[in-house]
């Protein structure tokens with residue numbers, strides 16, 4: 001299997017508690033509710049998901065955009081569902097460079113946080129990226145104030161490579177961003 005195969009048929013991934021699958025238009029309402037709860041927090045990065053936070057309709061548009069981006073081999077966005085089908089969040093790879101490097105983004109609805117679910121999902125996505133997709137580096141940018149995001153990334157093997165100073169701006173204040181990454185040779 002190679003990088004391009006991830007864009008022939010959507011790569012569904014199963015973990016112990018989750019199914020990572022493609023997003024569908026009918027997920028929009030639940031996606032919106034979970035997203036609102038996920039980012040109802042002072043630690044949220046100022047730029048992330050602003051468009052989708054506007055309305056269910058905006059989420060529906062975003063799901064269409066995501067599907068097209070996947071067809072163009074530019075993004076893989078997995079909806080995260082519990083085994084009973086409940087939609088709980090998402091995780092995505094994007095900004096692919098030379099088929100070996102990508103950024104990862106993620107969120108979980110508030111009631112599903114702190115149960116190890118995102119570490120389970122990210123571990124599976126990283127294994128998929130470094131295994132079948134043949135990638136070498138996955139990185140994440142997360143606000144330095146977002147301590148649970150940084151703790152979760154460290155737990156699954158990401159290391160902090162630096163701080164992007166005054167990388168964001170929110171509520172009249174500059175915010176710093178931690179650059180976190182994992183290499184295939186780290187596993």
Ligand SMILES: CC(C)(COP(=O)(O)OP(=O)(O)OC[C@H]1O[C@@H](n2cnc3c(N)ncnc32)[C@H](O)[C@@H]1OP(=O)(O)O)[C@@H](O)C(=O)NCCC(=O)NCCS
Pocket residue numbers: 038039041043044045048106107108109112113114115116117118119120141142143146147148149150151152155
């Ligand atoms: C960041 C996020 C995805 C983490 O997902 P999660 O499923 O809760 O993560 P996990 O449970 O796997 O791991 C979280 C870790 O952070 C730790 N943690 C939680 N709150 C913390 C805090 N305030 N300070 C330090 N560590 C904290 C937990 O103890 C856990 O570590 P442990 O398992 O070693 O005890 C989730 O909190 C979220 O969606 N937040 C809002 C959206 C967001 O910030 N997305 C990232 C944008 S870059």
